[in-house]
Amino acid sequence: MIPRITHADPDRDRQIRRALDEAGCCVVTDAAAPEVMGAIAAELAEHGDMASVGRSDFEGHTTRRTGAPLPRSATFRSIARHPAVLASGDHVLGHATTWRFSAAEYIEIGPGETAQRLHRDRWKYDMVEFGVEVEMNGMWAVTDFTEANGATRVVPGSHRWPAEQRPHPDDTVPAEMPCGSLFLYTGSVYHGGGPNESDEWRAGLSLQHAVGWLTQSTNQFLECPPAEVGDWDDELLRFIGYTKTGNGLGYWRDSEDPLTAVHPDRELPRGWATVRPA
Ligand SMILES: O=C(O)CCC(=O)C(=O)O
Ligand SMILES: [Fe+2]
Incomplete structure (x- = not known):
């Protein structure tokens, strides 16, 4: 089960910390107004039209990825340091002198897309086993995320799995959430984009943060x-x-x-x- 926390809950940050410790992930509902999500989508729309769909099974074949939302979307800049992002990063990456933004990508999964391979995001660092968590990531629901339209699939608790243990799709649950929610997950949790069996596009703004001593995903x-x-x-x-x-x-x-x-x-x-x- 994915822990769910309401943004306005006075106990929110403590609940986020506990969820990340126990499940490695959580959904924060009502983290931003749907209008904020709509503004980000509008600001990125002209760039998205130019971005090509994926070219590999991992990127997807009917999935559109648009980069550089910081310079392209003033609205995204206004929520990049959202309190729930800061609380999760401070908790998971606070062992480092600093942690920071690493990348963000607008991911639109189109009808007919198949499930993305399950992975740990921190594998990008040559699959080194660091012994400490090095990434703290997230996904803004720019549209509603449903099981049918490709909500990210996640294996709660898998952040603690040993390196040799691999997940099966049956282990996953969908991070279903309404527009304006924020799915938070550590760099070690197995997850992947879900298959889109609906006739609508699923839009999410994916976030990556990492300890300051690692290269950022985007320059x-x-x-x-x-x-x-x-x-x-x-x-x-x-x-x-x-x-x-x-x-x-x-x-x-x-x-x-x-x-x-x-x-x-x-x-x-x-x-x-x-x-x-x-
Ligand atoms: O689109 C999604 O739901 C997840 C994408 C993802 O995990 C990735 O590209 O690393
Ligand atoms: Fe991922």
């Missing part, structure tokens, strides 16, 4: 270059990677703070010492 400094992000909040810039981390990672030139590249007029402290995101 944020190409996607959100310094010259184009001068009016973004410092918190968001820190969140997408304009920050030092660990013991001497992420600095720029003469041990400068990378935020200096966006705001050359600012005097920011130099040095390798980590600054935690604002």
Whole structure:
């Protein structure tokens, strides 16, 4: 069973932490208004039309993926640091000096799509067994997610499975949720896009976050270059990677703070010492 938590519940963050510990996943309902989801869909629509459908069994054959929602959608920027995202990342990735945004992708699963292969998202890191969780991911329901239209299928509790244990499709349950819900899951939970047996498209905004010492899935400094992000909040810039981390990672030139590249007029402290995101 996937734990379900209501966004407005005063005990929300504690429940999210417990669900991620026990099940490795949860659904937060009413995390954003359906209008917010609609605005993101509208802002991404012109880019989605240009993106091709997938080319492999993993990407899907009637699934459209649109990248770079941060620069393309001001509305997505306004919810990238949603409180439920911050609570889950702080809990799962808080062992690292910093954790940060890694990628987001708008995934539209079309009628007739088959089930995606079940996987752990953290396998992208050469399938290394790190001994700590390195990813904390999510999926915004931009449309309703139903079992029929391709809701993500997940194996609750599989974040604890040993490396050699593999899931069977019968182990999965669909992350059914209304538009505006947020499905949260750790990098070790087995899951995959569901088969779409309906005649409608299922749209979701997939989120990836990782510890600061790993490469981000998308190159944020190409996607959100310094010259184009001068009016973004410092918190968001820190969140997408304009920050030092660990013991001497992420600095720029003469041990400068990378935020200096966006705001050359600012005097920011130099040095390798980590600054935690604002
Ligand atoms: O579209 C989905 O429901 C899941 C996609 C996914 O897990 C992935 O592409 O890694
Ligand atoms: Fe995945």
